Amino acid sequence: MLIYINLTNTSILLFLISVLGIFLNQKNILVMLMSLEMMFLSISFNLIFASIYLDDIIGQIFSLLILTVAAAESSIGLAILVIYYRIRNVITVELMHLMKG
Amino acid sequence: MYLLILWLPLLGSIFSGFLGRFLGHKGSSTISIVCVFLSMFLSLTAFYEVGLMGVNHYITLTPWINVGILKVSWSFLFDSLTVTMLVVITVISSLVHLYSLEYMQNDPHLPRFMAFLEIFTFFMLVLVTADNLVQMFVGWEGVGLASYLLINFWFTRLAANQSAIKALVVNRIGDFGLSLGILTTFYIFQSIDYFTIFSLAPLFTNYFLNFGGFYVSGLTLIGIFLFIGAVGKSAQLGLHTWLPDAMEGPTPVSALIHAATMVTAGVFLLIRFSPLIEFSYTVLNILIIFGSLTAFFAGMSGVFQNDLKRVIAYSTCSQLGYMIFSCGISCYNVSMFHLANHAFFKALLFLSAGSVIHALANEQDMRRMGSLIKFLPLTYSLMLIGSFALAGFPFLTGFYSKDFILEITQITLNTNLQNLQGSFACWLGNLSVFFTAFYSFRLIYLTFINSANTTRESILKSHEPSLLMLMPLILLGLGSIFIGYLGKDLFIGIGTDFWKSSILILPTNSYFIEAEWLNINLKWLPFALSTLGIILATIINKSKIHIYLSSIVYRKICFLINKKWYLDVLYNRFFVYPILNFGYTVSFKNLDRGFIELIGPYGLSKVILVWSKLFSRLQTGQLNHYLFFIVLGVCLFLMIMCNQIQLVIFYSVLIFFI
Numbered sequence: 001m002l003i004y005i006n007l008t009n010t011s012i013l014l015f016l017i018s019v020l021g022i023f024l025n026q027k028n029i030l031v032m033l034m035s036l037e038m039m040f041l042s043i044s045f046n047l048i049f050a051s052i053y054l055d056d057i058i059g060q061i062f063s064l065l066i067l068t069v070a071a072a073e074s075s076i077g078l079a080i081l082v083i084y085y086r087i088r089n090v091i092t093v094e095l096m097h098l099m100k101g
Numbered sequence: 102m103y104l105l106i107l108w109l110p111l112l113g114s115i116f117s118g119f120l121g122r123f124l125g126h127k128g129s130s131t132i133s134i135v136c137v138f139l140s141m142f143l144s145l146t147a148f149y150e151v152g153l154m155g156v157n158h159y160i161t162l163t164p165w166i167n168v169g170i171l172k173v174s175w176s177f178l179f180d181s182l183t184v185t186m187l188v189v190i191t192v193i194s195s196l197v198h199l200y201s202l203e204y205m206q207n208d209p210h211l212p213r214f215m216a217f218l219e220i221f222t223f224f225m226l227v228l229v230t231a232d233n234l235v236q237m238f239v240g241w242e243g244v245g246l247a248s249y250l251l252i253n254f255w256f257t258r259l260a261a262n263q264s265a266i267k268a269l270v271v272n273r274i275g276d277f278g279l280s281l282g283i284l285t286t287f288y289i290f291q292s293i294d295y296f297t298i299f300s301l302a303p304l305f306t307n308y309f310l311n312f313g314g315f316y317v318s319g320l321t322l323i324g325i326f327l328f329i330g331a332v333g334k335s336a337q338l339g340l341h342t343w344l345p346d347a348m349e350g351p352t353p354v355s356a357l358i359h360a361a362t363m364v365t366a367g368v369f370l371l372i373r374f375s376p377l378i379e380f381s382y383t384v385l386n387i388l389i390i391f392g393s394l395t396a397f398f399a400g401m402s403g404v405f406q407n408d409l410k411r412v413i414a415y416s417t418c419s420q421l422g423y424m425i426f427s428c429g430i431s432c433y434n435v436s437m438f439h440l441a442n443h444a445f446f447k448a449l450l451f452l453s454a455g456s457v458i459h460a461l462a463n464e465q466d467m468r469r470m471g472s473l474i475k476f477l478p479l480t481y482s483l484m485l486i487g488s489f490a491l492a493g494f495p496f497l498t499g500f501y502s503k504d505f506i507l508e509i510t511q512i513t514l515n516t517n518l519q520n521l522q523g524s525f526a527c528w529l530g531n532l533s534v535f536f537t538a539f540y541s542f543r544l545i546y547l548t549f550i551n552s553a554n555t556t557r558e559s560i561l562k563s564h565e566p567s568l569l570m571l572m573p574l575i576l577l578g579l580g581s582i583f584i585g586y587l588g589k590d591l592f593i594g595i596g597t598d599f600w601k602s603s604i605l606i607l608p609t610n611s612y613f614i615e616a617e618w619l620n621i622n623l624k625w626l627p628f629a630l631s632t633l634g635i636i637l638a639t640i641i642n643k644s645k646i647h648i649y650l651s652s653i654v655y656r657k658i659c660f661l662i663n664k665k666w667y668l669d670v671l672y673n674r675f676f677v678y679p680i681l682n683f684g685y686t687v688s689f690k691n692l693d694r695g696f697i698e699l700i701g702p703y704g705l706s707k708v709i710l711v712w713s714k715l716f717s718r719l720q721t722g723q724l725n726h727y728l729f730f731i732v733l734g735v736c737l738f739l740m741i742m743c744n745q746i747q748l749v750i751f752y753s754v755l756i757f758f759i
Contacts, residue, residue: 019732022725022728023725023728023729023732025725026725093723093724093725094723096722096723096724097721097722097723098722099720099722100720100721100722
């Protein structure tokens with residue numbers, strides 16, 4: 001079954017959906033963080049599939065590492081978000097334009 | 102001795118110019134006068150030795166330019182032509198020096214004036230004694246420079262500045278032609294020495310230069326370029342506008358420029374190059390046409406001028422036309438003879454005019470003079486001599502040269518000669534005789550004989566100048582009476598061997614013998630015409646007929662001629678202002694400060710500023726815009742990796758239009 005259903009395509013589709021989720025999102029920063037998590041998931045999914053396909057353990061090790069990194073990253077990101085909310089009382093992406101070129 | 106003729110004026114100039122502050126008025130004028138008089142006596146000796154005894158001198162000093170086949174050395178050639186010019190220049194110059202001693206005595210810058218007069222004489226001597234074209238060009242340009250300095254002598258006057266610049270610039274047009282002539286000569290003959298050129302000239306009669314399919318005779322081309330030089334310097338029609346304006350200088354300067362030195366340089370050049378232009382009928386015909394037109398035009402303009410000096414200036418212009426067209430009909434020796442004679446009576450006329458102006462406290466307008474015959478009898482008689490000589494009165498100086506020129510033009514009317522241009526010269530020359538006599542005697546009447554038109558004070562204050570100023574006048578008056586008679590047999594007598602090899606006249610172009618056996622009625626013609634002019638001037642001034650002024654058309658014509666045919670206005674409108682405008686708008690505003698600066702430093706810095714602002718505006722501060730650029734960058738990177746260059750270009754164009 002695995003030979004006929006190319007799971008790489010599925011994971012790339014998932015990645016692109018998450019990219020579009022970041023891309024088209026104008027309002028909420030939480031949705032962005034969730035899309036980011038989805039990106040990590042699709043990447044680790046891809047790595048796991050590749051590790052099975054190639055019969056190599058390194059992909060799974062990488063996906064485990066990515067899991068920890070993603071957890072750390074989402075915790076730090078949420079912490080920044082909370083601090084930002086505490087200062088500005090708003091988390092709308094559109095209104096974050098203090099830094100201009 | 103021969104080199105001293107040149108060095109003495111230079112020495113005088115250096116002394117009175119650089120040391121004038123220490124020498125003072127008396128010292129500097131003494132030194133310059135002593136120098137120029139010594140130079141005059143040496144030139145007379147040279148005339149005796151070279152001209153009368155027939156010993157040509159050729160002195161070579163150091164080499165000057167020695168590059169490849171171009172070899173120029175400082176060398177001086179003294180042949181009959183040169184010594185004649187030497188005598189004319191130094192005699193007139195010495196008398197003018199002596200004259201300006203008193204004429205300029207109250208001027209605070211007398212040492213400077215003397216230095217300029219001396220340097221003028223020096224450069225003129227360099228011009229006539231040169232044996233190659235480059236050395237001649239040194240004198241040629243030096244004379245132009247000295248004329249600028251002299252016309253601009255009263256440099257605080259705006260008019261003097263303007264006319265000096267005009268004289269220099271208009272002369273420079275001719276100088277450009279002359280330098281082209283020098284280059285052409287070197288191209289054709291591979292040499293610029295007179296001896297080489299003149300001895301090779303007969304071999305180059307069939308030499309043609311190819312200009313993109315047009316074949317131009319080499320000798321004709323050289324002749325035309327030399328003629329352009331002569332047009333500028335000798336004030337022929339076309340570039341004559343500087344000459345009347347050069348009257349802004351002091352009167353002795355006008356006498357020096359117009360009588361002996363500067364304007365004769367062009368004629369001298371043509372006479373010197375007679376072995377070359379004699380072989381080109383085109384050049385000879387151009388000389389005839391321009392010379393006779395100048396004689397006629399200037400004679401006509403002189404009739405209606407009201408400025409005392411300007412009338413004489415136009416008469417100079419007219420007489421130069423005579424000299425040029427007599428070169429055109431291959432009578433170089435007659436032209437040279439007229440040049441020498443003209444120097445004497447024109448210097449006399451100018452210096453007498455200076456004496457009148459001096460007596461009337463710088464009044465130059467003839468309409469505000471009159472009845473000076475009672476107050477300045479000596480000046481009057483001298484000016485009358487000058488005017489009679491100018492009008493070609495028999496047995497005065499002008500008669501011997503001018504009437505002979507006209508007799509030779511009569512020969513060209515013969516039907517078997519097929520010389521159409523010669524008849525042109527004959528008609529216009531004879532008409533100008535009438536005008537010459539008319540304006541000379543109009544000048545005499547308005548200045549001396551008619552009733553006074555000036556204020557009582559200036560009449561009462563008018564006085565004869567002192568002996569110092571009268572002495573040059575009297576000497577020139579004697580010269581105006583006797584020079585023609587004394588020089589006739591030497592210069593233009595039948596079979597005279599005075600000129601030897603310095604002038605070449607082809608036997609087919611020589612009409613001297615025929616001129617002597619002209620029909621007697623034709624010989625009377627110039628005299629009759631000038632008498633008619635004198636009579637007409639007398640009638641108009643004595644009988645007070647002013648009917649001719651009542652006609653509007655006639656008045657308009659008079660006005661037109663008084664304004665010099667509006668040639669100055671036309672030149673300004675069609676040449677000077679368009680060129681100035683072009684220089685300002687096109688070369689300066691559009692090219693130098695416009696286009697080149699735009700693609701150069703100024704435009705580039707401005708574009709960089711604009712573009713950097715444009716690019717920094719890409720950083721909007723919006724998070725999703727940044728995301729867009731990140732993704733776009735990744736896409737571009739991938740595209741470059743996949744070698745899809747066309748898409749890269751497409752995307753960069755898209756970025757540019759954001």
